[in-house]
Amino acid sequence: MSEVIFTSSATAKNGRDGHVKTSDGLIDVNLENPANNKEGKGANPEEFFAAGYSACFDAAVNLVASQKKKDIQSETTAEVSFMKDAADGGNKLGVTLNVTVEGASPEEAKEIVEGAHQVCPYSKATRGNIEVKLNPKAV
Known part of the structure; x- marks a missing residue:
């Protein structure tokens, strides 16, 4: 470990x-x-997961922005869905991350959010296990 x-x-x-x-x-x-x-x-457990993922991801957004020398303000809302899993008849989770980035162009916001998805510990933990949709928005 x-x-x-x-x-x-x-x-x-x-x-x-x-x-x-x-x-x-x-x-x-x-x-x-x-x-x-x-x-x-x-x-419910999904609320706790959403709270943790949104906080961790927003921190990653700010880390990536600082590495790119971008002065931004951000807000991340994680929507965690509890869904049927057609593959095994059980259930699974899915996440949509709605990220607002102030102080960046739409292209920069997309790049920052995609970079955050590579370094965020929650994203690393879920990668390949659940579907995560990124919705960056520059304001």
């Missing part, structure tokens, strides 16, 4: 209709399965 910089820990009990808590207690929530709870109330 590579050199560890830090480790985060969370424990879930009773799966999608249970509870999850981080070791530091900052996240301590009940979970609701959106497939069973049509009112849409309660947290």
Whole structure:
């Protein structure tokens, strides 16, 4: 294993209709399965994945922009979809990353976002495992 910089820990009990808590207690929530709870109330694992991926990816966008000597402002929204998997009859995830880049041309924004997708740890972890769609937008 590579050199560890830090480790985060969370424990879930009773799966999608249970509870999850981080070791530091900052996240301590009940979970609701959106497939069973049509009112849409309660947290679900895809929300946590979207939060983590959007934060990590936005950091990567800013890293790549700084390497290109571009002074930008960015915002990343990760849409994580829980989908049927026709290949095995189970389920799978898909992600759309909507990235707004202020201070870059459309071509530069696309280049920065594609570069971020190469260095972001979440993108590296998901590469070849789930479909990730990039939607860069220059403003």
